[in-house]
Every structure is written in C-alpha cells, then in structure tokens.
Amino acid sequence: MPLKQAITGAEAVAYAMKQINPDVVAAYPITPQTPVVEYFAKYVADGVVDTEMIPVESEHSAMSAVVGAAASGARAFTATASVGLALMHEVVFIAASLRLPIVMAVANRALSGPINIHCDHSDAMAERDSGWIQLWAENAQEAYDFTVMAYRIAEHKDVRLPVMVNFDGFIISHGVEVVETLDDELIKNFVGKQEKIYPLLDTSNPVTYGSIDMYDYYFEHKRQQVEAMKHVPRVFKEIAEEFAKISGRKYDLVDEYMLDDAEYVMIALGSTAGTIKHTINELRKEGKKVGLLKPWMFRPFSKAEYQRLLTGRKAVVVLDRSASFGAEAPLYQSVKSTIYEVASKPQMGSYVYGLGGRDIAPHHIRQAFEDAFSGNLIVDEERYLGLRE
Amino acid sequence: MAELKGWKDIPIGGLVVEPGSAKKYQTGTWRVLRPIFQSENCINCMFCWLYCPDQSIVVELVDGKPKMKGFDYYSCKGCGLCANVCPKNIDPKTKQPVADEKKAIIMKPETDFVEE
Ligand code: SF4
Ligand code: SF4
Numbered sequence: 059m060p061l062k063q064a065i066t067g068a069e070a071v072a073y074a075m076k077q078i079n080p081d082v083v084a085a086y087p088i089t090p091q092t093p094v095v096e097y098f099a100k101y102v103a104d105g106v107v108d109t110e111m112i113p114v115e116s117e118h119s120a121m122s123a124v125v126g127a128a129a130s131g132a133r134a135f136t137a138t139a140s141v142g143l144a145l146m147h148e149v150v151f152i153a154a155s156l157r158l159p160i161v162m163a164v165a166n167r168a169l170s171g172p173i174n175i176h177c178d179h180s181d182a183m184a185e186r187d188s189g190w191i192q193l194w195a196e197n198a199q200e201a202y203d204f205t206v207m208a209y210r211i212a213e214h215k216d217v218r219l220p221v222m223v224n225f226d227g228f229i230i231s232h233g234v235e236v237v238e239t240l241d242d243e244l245i246k247n248f249v250g251k252q253e254k255i256y257p258l259l260d261t262s263n264p265v266t267y268g269s270i271d272m273y274d275y276y277f278e279h280k281r282q283q284v285e286a287m288k289h290v291p292r293v294f295k296e297i298a299e300e301f302a303k304i305s306g307r308k309y310d311l312v313d314e315y316m317l318d319d320a321e322y323v324m325i326a327l328g329s330t331a332g333t334i335k336h337t338i339n340e341l342r343k344e345g346k347k348v349g350l351l352k353p354w355m356f357r358p359f360s361k362a363e364y365q366r367l368l369t370g371r372k373a374v375v376v377l378d379r380s381a382s383f384g385a386e387a388p389l390y391q392s393v394k395s396t397i398y399e400v401a402s403k404p405q406m407g408s409y410v411y412g413l414g415g416r417d418i419a420p421h422h423i424r425q426a427f428e429d430a431f432s433g434n435l436i437v438d439e440e441r442y443l444g445l446r447e
Numbered sequence: 448m449a450e451l452k453g454w455k456d457i458p459i460g461g462l463v464v465e466p467g468s469a470k471k472y473q474t475g476t477w478r479v480l481r482p483i484f485q486s487e488n489c490i491n492c493m494f495c496w497l498y499c500p501d502q503s504i505v506v507e508l509v510d511g512k513p514k515m516k517g518f519d520y521y522s523c524k525g526c527g528l529c530a531n532v533c534p535k536n537i538d539p540k541t542k543q544p545v546a547d548e549k550k551a552i553i554m555k556p557e558t559d560f561v562e563e
Contacts, residue, residue, distance in 0.1 A: 157460035218459060256462050266463035278454035279461045285454075 060238045060305075067198035067230035070237045071137070071163045071223070072097035074205035076107055077245035080161075081132035084112040084123035088142035089175045090227040091165040095137055117142040121149035121162075128158035129267045131257025133209060136160070139227055140167035143181045147188075153220045154189025154283065156267055159212030159252070160220040162190075163205065166328065166379075167227040168414045176415020177227040179327060180380040182356075183388045189283050191221045191290055192357040194327045196313070198235040200354075201225040203307055206245055210297045213252050216289040224356075226329040228415065244304050287358040294355060311360045312367070313352040316342060320349025322430045323368065323404070325393055326377035327353055330411070330418050334377075337423040348427055356389070361396045368393075369400035373430035377423075377443070379412045387440065394437070407435035411443035418444060470522075474501060478525030480554040484517045488535050488551040491515050495529035495552065504529060515551075527554050 065073065071094050075083070083102075085095040102111045110127075114120045117138050124134035138146060143164055153160050164182055168174040182192060191211060195201040201223060208221040225231060240248075256265045271279060291311055298309040315335050317323065324334050331352040341348045351367055353359075368374055374397070378387030386394065390408040397403060409426050412418045422443040429435055458464050491514050496504040503523035505516040518529075530536055535551040536544060547553050 155460065156462075256458070256460075256464060263464070264466045267460070269461065269463050271461040274451060275457065275461065278452075278457060279459075281454040282457075282459050286459075 060240055062236050062238050064234050065198065065237050066093065066232050066234050067195070067201045067225050068093035068165065068232065069097050070198040070202035070239075071205050071225070072101070073239055074202050074245070075135055076101045077240075077242050078133070078135075078206070078209065078249050079107045079246070080109055080135045082110050082112065082124060082127035082134040083136065084114050084120045084127070084134070085136045085138070086114055086117050086120045086142060088117070088139050090167060090177075090231045091137045091139040091142065091163070093231065094163055094165065117145040118149060121146040121153060124160050124162075125149055125153050125156065125158060128153070128160050129156065129257075130259045131252070131254040133252055134158075134160050135162070137163040137165070139165040140175075140181045141170055144169060144184060147185070150185050150188045150190065152268070155279070157218040157283075157286070158220060159209065159218055161205065161208040161212060161223065162220065163201070163223045163225065165227040165231040166224050174414040175227075177229050177329075178379045178413045178415065179224075179388075180413075182222065182224050183380040183382075185222070186357055186388060189219065189287075190357065191217075191219055191287075191355070193221060193223050193355055194353060195223065195225040195230060196329055196331045196352060198225075198230055198233070198237045199307075201230055202237050202239060203301065203305065203309065204354075206240075206248065207297050207301050207309070209249055209252070210300075211290065211294055214289075214293045214297075215253065215255070217286055217293050218255065219283070219286050219290070224328065229329040238305075240305060248301065248304055290358050291355070291360045291363070309354055311353070311355050311363050313350070313354055314367070315350035315352065317349035317351060317367065319347055321347040321372040322375070322427055323349050323351055323371050323373070324375045324377065324423070324427065325351045325353070325389065327356060327379065327389060330377060330379065333418060333420060334423050337420040337427070340420065341424070341427060346427070346431065353389075356392075359392045359396065364393060364396045365400050368397050368404060370402040371404040373405040373407065373435055375407045375409060375426050375430050375435070377426070378408065378410050381410050381413065390440075405430065405433070405435045406437045408440045409443050410440060416444050473521055474524050475521045478520075478523060478557055480525040480527055481520070481557050481560060482518050482523065482525065482527070482529055483553050483555055484515065485548075485551055485553065486515070486517075488549055489515050490535060490551075492534060494532045494534060498528050498532045500524075500526065500528065525554070525557070530554050
C-alpha cells in the first residue's frame with residue numbers, strides 16, 4: 059500500500075535510496091544536501107540497507123569513489139550541492155564520459171561568492187554540458203519519484219549515462235511535505251537488477267577504464283555521448299510509463315499546466331513552478347489564458363517537445379534561477395534557440411529571479427505575465443524579478 | 448596501426464576491452480628521432496633494454512647470454528633514453544659524449560629517412 063508520509067525532500071530522496079538499496083554511497087556533507095546523507099547513514103547504521111558507505115574527504119573524492127564503484131559494476135549514489143558540485147566538476151565529466159550509470163541528488167544552491175547557502179540553480183547549470191541527464195523536481199514527491207526512476211534511465215543499454223536529480227535547496231530539501239511512498243517490494247521490482255556492462259570486477263573479461271584517448275579516437279567517443287543523449291527522451295518516456303503503472307503518477311519530458319489553450323506560457327524549473335501554478339489559477343479566474351511548461355528534464359533538452367508546445371503562442375516568458383554572465387540565462391538560451399525554426403514564433407521575454415535564495419512571490423510572476431499581456435517583451439532584453447534597482 | 452574505426456564500431460566510454468591491445472598501437476609514428484644501433488661498439492650490458500619505456504629493444508639469447516640486436520621501430524617512440532644510458536656513448540674519463548662512430552646508439556632525425 060502506498061504510504062503517505064510528512065517528510066522533507068531530503069528524507070524523500072534518502073527513503074527512495076533506502077528502498078533501492080545501492081551497493082555504494084560516497085558523499086561529503088554540504089548544506090543543504092547534508093540531511094540526504096545523514097538520513098541514509100542512519101539506514102546504514104541500522105542495518106536496513108546493505109550499502110557500503112564511504113565518508114570521503116571532499117566532493118572530488120566522493121565523485122571519484124562512485125566512479126570507481128560504478129566501473130566495478132556497483133550501483134553507486136552520491137549527493138551534493140553548490141560548491142561541492144563545483145569541486146566535483148572534473149570527475150562529473152569523467153563519470154559521463156566513462157558512461158557510468160551513477161545517480162546523484164543535487165540540493166540546488168547558489169555558487170560562491172560571496173558565499174551564500176540558499177537556493178538557486180547556478181550549481182547544476184554549471185554542469186549542463188557535462189554529459190549528465192538532468193531531472194528537475196518541483197517538490198519532495200517528484201524528488202522521490204525521480205530518484206526511483208533514475209537508475210532505470212541511467213542503466214538502460216541505449217543510454218548508460220549518469221543522472222542528476224535536482225531539487226531546490228532548503229525549499230524542497232528542508233521543507234516538510236506529504237510524500238506518497240511506495241512499498242519496498244514494489245520499488246525493488248521496479249528498479250530491478252542492474253545489467254552490468256564491462257564491470258571491472260569481471261576478471262575473466264578484463265577491461266581498461268580511463269586510458270588515454272588521443273586525437274585519433276576521443277572525438278568518436280564524444281560522438282557516442284551525443285548519440286546516447288538522443289535516446290534519453292524515448293527511454294525516459296518508457297520508464298515513466300512503467301512508473302505510472304505502479305504509482306499512478308505520470309511523468310513526461312515536460313509538465314504541462316493549463317497549457318492546452320494558453321496564449322501566454324511561462325517556463326521555469328523546480329519549486330517556483332508551484333508558485334507559478336498558484337498564480338496561473340488566479341489569473342485564469344480573471345479570464346487570462348495563461349499556462350505553465352515546466353521542464354522535468356533539462357538535459358537532454360528535447361527540442362521537438364518545446365517546438366510542438368510553443369508554436370503559435372502569443373508569448374513565452376522564461377524564468378531563470380541562474381545567470382549566464384555576458385550571455386543569456388541558461389533556460390532562456392535553450393528555449394529561444396529551440397524555437398528559432400517554429401512556424402509561428404511567440405514573443406519572448408527573459409526574467410532572472412531568486413538568486414541566492416531571494417524569494418519569488420505571486421506578484422513577481424504576475425508582473426512578468428503582465429509584461430507579456432501588454433506586449434511589453436523584448437526578446438534580447440534580460441529583466442529581473444525581485445531585484446532592488 | 449590497425450585501421451581506424453568509426454564511432455559506431457568501438458566500445459563506449461573509451462574502454463579498452465581487449466587485454467594487451469597496446470601492442471597493436473604503432474607508437475613508432477610519434478618518433479622524431481630514430482635510434483640507430485652500431486653493434487660493433489656494443490658490449491651487451493642490457494642497460495638500454497632495462498631502461499627503454501616501450502620494450503622496443505630487441506634482444507636475443509645466444510649461448511644463454513642476452514645480445515642486443517637492435518630496435519623494434521613499430522613501437523619505439525624515439526625518446527632517446529637508450530642512447531642516454533648506454534655506457535659506450537660516454538667517455539668514462541671526461542664524462543663527455545664520445546664521437547658518433549664510437550657510440551653503440553646514435554639518434555638521427557627521422558627526416559633523414561623520409562625516402563625509405
Ligand atoms: S628511443 Fe626510447 S623507445 Fe626507442 S628504443 Fe630507445 S629507449 Fe626505447
Ligand atoms: S646500453 Fe649500449 S652497450 Fe649496453 S646493450 Fe644497449 S647498446 Fe649495447
């Protein structure tokens with residue numbers, strides 16, 4: 059029987075990992091990821107999981123340890139945030155390049171400096187070209203569900219890429235919500251056994267991981283990564299379908315909220331989508347045709363989906379919780395370039411908000427929508443919500 | 448060098464799935480300087496064999512004793528280590544290099560051999 063629990067997003071992720079019972083967890087504590095590993099360490103101490111837990115001396119080591127574990131054929135997990143993810147950076151690329159099906163939860167937090175421990179998306183955005191699949195949760199429920207689905211996607215033979223489950227630091231990681239968890243047995247069967255590909259511990263079929271790759275083959279290996287990413291949307295949809303059967307919750311590449319007849323579409327990642335949905339409900343009461351398109355998956359960025367959903371709209375407003383200094387904000391950049399070729403182009407506007415945990419309120423969202431209603435959007439202009447001039 | 452394969456025909460992740468496959472890698476194409484063996488000066492001390500990082504010194508056992516036979520140019524990268532450690536290349540008194548014709552190993556630019 060599904061169980062309704064009042065838990066934080068961090069506990070929801072840890073609970074999913076308990077049910078998955080991974081072989082290896084290596085992590086280093088960093089706010090606001092710490093409770094994920096803290097809860098999981100308790101499962102290890104209580105003997106409810108069989109996991110080998112490695113408390114390492116840094117995030118660079120954490121990612122290195124899970125790379126080694128995954129190469130040996132183990133199911134490996136880590137979690138981090140912000141500068142911790144930044145410290146992993148080198149090995150984040152290696153994990154994807156070696157095609158290791160690692161899962162990592164990221165409690166999104168601003169990057170230093172000045173030092174700030176609160177939510178924004180600059181940590182994950184700095185890894186957007188690392189070759190990892192990026193899933194983005196709106197709430198604790200989605201963080202739980204994505205963690206359950208992540209290994210199936212990562213380990214799929216057409217994919218073999220690591221998955222990053224992003225959930226907003228503090229807002230999701232520390233906020234208590236009702237999360238519906240599934241039975242242990244159900245999760246165990248859903249996640250299943252890993253089909254091992256080239257495990258290092260198979261000594262009768264020796265393989266070398268991480269050998270030098272020169273100008274004669276490196277390019278070909280990168281092309282393979284490009285190809286693997288192309289398979290992700292299909293595989294994600296298949297696994298989401300299967301997950302819907304056991305959970306009743308249906309995921310897709312993007313979440314569509316009041317989108318069918320919407321003339322004005324807002325696009326945003328993570329927990330802010332909840333505030334946008336609330337604002338949309340209010341605006342709908344006022345007769346405004348507004349809707350939300352929330353990417354559940356940001357990498358790969360499935361262009362076809364956005365093209366299909368955005369052509370013919372009056373305006374598209376993109377909210378970014380990170381900046382790309384000297385260029386357009388990451389989500390806006392992706393959406394804008396994607397709709398270059400659509401038959402009927404909407405007006406577009408870019409809004410950066412919430413850096414370093416700055417609150418975003420319904421009136422901010424309304425302000426952006428109102429710019430769109432009055433035709434006051436400039437495609438090449440970046441605006442800011444909740445910033446003091 | 449084995450024929451270069453396309454991206455669809457190689458294992459993912461840059462994995463090397465065949466043990467000992469480095470043997471097939473023609474590192475000899477990297478060579479800028481080529482070691483030349485002058486057997487008449489060699490005392491078969493095996494220093495070159497011991498130090499060569501690419502196992503490119505060809506040795507034969509004659510009456511149970513190792514004899515330096517030359518180089519395996521398929522793998523020799525031309526690093527010159529063998530010529531550096533060869534005791535016959537240095538005058539023991541002055542510690543200065545001896546004349547080329549007295550050396551057991553001399554390093555020559557690959558450009559000298561382009562015609563071959
Ligand atoms: S030049 Fe270097 S690689 Fe070639 S035989 Fe001498 S030591 Fe070995
Ligand atoms: S180091 Fe010089 S003398 Fe010794 S075996 Fe090699 S070539 Fe001959």
